[in-house]
Amino acid sequence: MSEDIKNKVISGFWWRAIEQYSVQMAQFVISVILARILNPHDFGLIALVMVFVSFGQVLIDGGFSNALVQSEHADEACCSSVFFCNVVVGILCACLLSMCAPFVARFYHEPQLLHIIPTLSLNFFISSCGLVYSALLVRRLRFKSLAKVSVFSTVVSGTVGVLLAVNHFGVWSLVGQSLSAQLARLFSLWTFAVWRPQISFEWAAIKMVAPFGSRVLVATITESLYENMNIIAIGKLFTPTTLGFYSRADNLWRMTMSNFSSIVSSVAFPILSTIKNNPDRLKRALKGAVEILAFVSYPAAVGLVAVAHPLVLALLTQKWEPCVPFLQLLGGVWVLYPLHTINLSVLLAQGHAREYLRVQLVKKAICLGVLPLLYFGIYPFIFGQVAFSFVSYYLNCQYSGKYLEYPLNAQLRDSFPYIGCAVLMGGCIQSVRLLQLSQPALELLLEVGFGVISYILLCLWFRLPALAKAWDIVRNFRAQKKVILPMEAKVVP
Numbered sequence: 001m002s003e004d005i006k007n008k009v010i011s012g013f014w015w016r017a018i019e020q021y022s023v024q025m026a027q028f029v030i031s032v033i034l035a036r037i038l039n040p041h042d043f044g045l046i047a048l049v050m051v052f053v054s055f056g057q058v059l060i061d062g063g064f065s066n067a068l069v070q071s072e073h074a075d076e077a078c079c080s081s082v083f084f085c086n087v088v089v090g091i092l093c094a095c096l097l098s099m100c101a102p103f104v105a106r107f108y109h110e111p112q113l114l115h116i117i118p119t120l121s122l123n124f125f126i127s128s129c130g131l132v133y134s135a136l137l138v139r140r141l142r143f144k145s146l147a148k149v150s151v152f153s154t155v156v157s158g159t160v161g162v163l164l165a166v167n168h169f170g171v172w173s174l175v176g177q178s179l180s181a182q183l184a185r186l187f188s189l190w191t192f193a194v195w196r197p198q199i200s201f202e203w204a205a206i207k208m209v210a211p212f213g214s215r216v217l218v219a220t221i222t223e224s225l226y227e228n229m230n231i232i233a234i235g236k237l238f239t240p241t242t243l244g245f246y247s248r249a250d251n252l253w254r255m256t257m258s259n260f261s262s263i264v265s266s267v268a269f270p271i272l273s274t275i276k277n278n279p280d281r282l283k284r285a286l287k288g289a290v291e292i293l294a295f296v297s298y299p300a301a302v303g304l305v306a307v308a309h310p311l312v313l314a315l316l317t318q319k320w321e322p323c324v325p326f327l328q329l330l331g332g333v334w335v336l337y338p339l340h341t342i343n344l345s346v347l348l349a350q351g352h353a354r355e356y357l358r359v360q361l362v363k364k365a366i367c368l369g370v371l372p373l374l375y376f377g378i379y380p381f382i383f384g385q386v387a388f389s390f391v392s393y394y395l396n397c398q399y400s401g402k403y404l405e406y407p408l409n410a411q412l413r414d415s416f417p418y419i420g421c422a423v424l425m426g427g428c429i430q431s432v433r434l435l436q437l438s439q440p441a442l443e444l445l446l447e448v449g450f451g452v453i454s455y456i457l458l459c460l461w462f463r464l465p466a467l468a469k470a471w472d473i474v475r476n477f478r479a480q481k482k483v484i485l486p487m488e489a490k491v492v493p
Contacts, residue, residue, distance in 0.1 A: 022147070023154045024255050030158035034165055034173065035248070035316045042171040044240030046178075047247040048108060049120050051228040052100075053178075056093040056124050080197040083132045090128025097121040108235060112171065119175055126182040132197070133189035149188040157181035230381075233374050246378065248316070249326035253334040256300055283404040286346050287414065288469065293338040294415035295466035298422035299455045301335035306429040307447045313440035329379065332386035336393045339411070343396040346404070355399055363392050418466065421458040428454040 035043070101117035137146050161177030169176070235243045275281045304311075308327040312320050347356050370384035394408055401407025429451045437443040459467040 023150045026151070026154045026158055028255060030154075030161060030177075031251070032315045033162055034177075035320060037162075037165040038170065038173065040241045040244030040248070040320070042174060042244070043247060044235065044242075044244035045110060045112060045116065045171050046174045047231055047243055048104075048110070048235045048240070049113065049116055050178075051231045052097055052104070052117070053120055053123055055228055056097060056121075057127060076198060077200065079132050079136065079195065080200055083129075083197040086128040086131050087125070090124040090126075094121040094124040097124070108240075110240070116171065116175055120178060122179060123182050126179075126186055130186040130189040133192075133195065136195055137189075137192065145192040149185055149192060152188050153181050153184035156184040229371060233371060234378065237374055238378065242378070245320070245323035246326050248320060249323045249330055252327060253304070253330050256304060257297060257334040257337045279404055282346060282350070283406050286342065286400065286404060286406055289342045290339065290411050290414055291418075291466040292469060293342060294418040295459070295464070295470065297335065297338040298415070298418050299425055299451070301331050302422040302426040303429065303448070303451050305331040306426045306451065307444055310440040310444040310447065314444045325379070326382070329382045329386070333382070333389050336389055339415075340393055340396055343393075343400050347399050350403065352399070352403070359395055359399060363388075363395055366391060417462060417464050418459075421455060421462065421464070424458055425451050425455040 098118040098121050101114050104117060105111055105113040134146070134149075137149075157177045157180040160180040161173050164173035164176045231243065231247070234246055275285070305328050308324050309321075312324050312327065316323075344356060344359075347359075367388050370381065370388050373381040373384040397408035397411060400411070429447045432443065432447045432450055435443075435446075437446070456467070
């Protein structure tokens with residue numbers, strides 16, 4: 001890897017890490033405060049609505065964000081045309097969801113949804129105005145600006161949500177939090193992205209990025225449909241309270257594994273796109289990423305499963321204790337998520353949108369067989385999700401093996417030492433239970449500290465290379481100078 005690319009990777013990784021984990025910490029604190037004030041039923045209601053909101057966000061983007069980052073033709077006309085296309089779709093989605101509100105409220109027998117849904121549909125218009133700005137910042141590798149945007153919007157929305165909650169607004173506290181997050185993010189993007197759309201629209205510019213974007217869109221829609229069908233089915237077959245427990249456990253995993261994955265993918269995709277025509281460099285980059293991801297993700301997953309009970313009791317109070325089994329079982333679903341992400345990022349970086357779409361469609365066709373397990377109970381359904389996660393990883397690795405000669409068995413071979421150390425770390429954490437502590441907070445603190453120390457010592461004992469690579473990243477980040485991405489004249493400045 002050249003020194004220039006290496007510096008960009010280190011800079012991008014650290015700023016995305018600062019962004020994600022600053023935001024994650026803030027969101028975690030805010031969610032704990034809200035969970036202590038509000039009840040699981042409130043979170044269940046918002047989870048039902050966010051099904052439709054998240055699906056609409058996918059439609060608004062239309063796959064154009066990735067297309068603008070990957071394309072070599074993202075000029076002024078293209079960006080302006082995509083901007084107005086996003087805004088029009090955002091308005092249409094907001095109107096459509098508002099008209100569907102009465103039907104959704106009757107479907108779930110929840111009258112509050114009649115007013116919550118039209119209010120949250122405003123998110124479509126607000127977010128549609130900022131998609132191009134965000135894509136341009138990613139394209140230019142301006143991750144420092146993106147970090148500021150995310151932290152600002154999180155702090156503002158969290159403050160709004162908590163103030164509404166302590167003033168007894170109930171579920172509307174979560175509605176206000178969501179809307180204020182989008183407004184704060186849009187204001188920040190307008191501030192940091194030195195670009196303004198021209199009053200023009202060219203179909204030719206849309207057609208230029210449409211082939212790549214449309215395939216990404218279809219793949220993302222299938223992913224969103226699958227995730228949202230789970231929430232819809234659980235909300236219909238069980239109570240909103242049960243959905244609240246499930247969604248709280250799932251969100252805790254998203255705050256750990258999904259955020260870490262988004263750091264890697266958001267940095268990897270634009271960087272890998274610059275070396276997409278060099279298979280050897282791509283393979284080395286993927287191999288290094290797999291080792292780093294295994295070094296971080298496996299101990300994080302095992303650790304969260306091991307400390308699930310004291311974590312819930314200490315932070316969310318005893319009223320959330322029923323979500324502990326969900327939190328532990330969902331670990332099998334999320335443990336491979338970062339490795340899914342990096343394999344798909346390499347596929348997209350090479351421009352294989354058709355193959356990306358194909359593998360996503362195949363996976364979602366298979367996963368439809370998991371949904372009927374809900375009729376046997378929510379636990380059989382989660383076990384089905386775990387099995388599907390391993391099948392998905394196998395399918396994702398097929399294309400890495402095909403294009404880069406780095407198949408599943410090679411990735412597992414590189415990951416196995418970290419899996420072993422993570423399992424041994426989990427055993428060390430369980431030994432703390434022998435003390436039979438009565439304070440969940442103290443037990444959680446001891447288990448986390450013992451787990452981190454034991455894992456680092458195990459990695460040192462077995463001389464695992466990712467530990468040295470992680471330290472090298474830290475050392476280089478301290479020493480590196482500011483990196484500026486050179487832009488071609490035809491690209492938006």
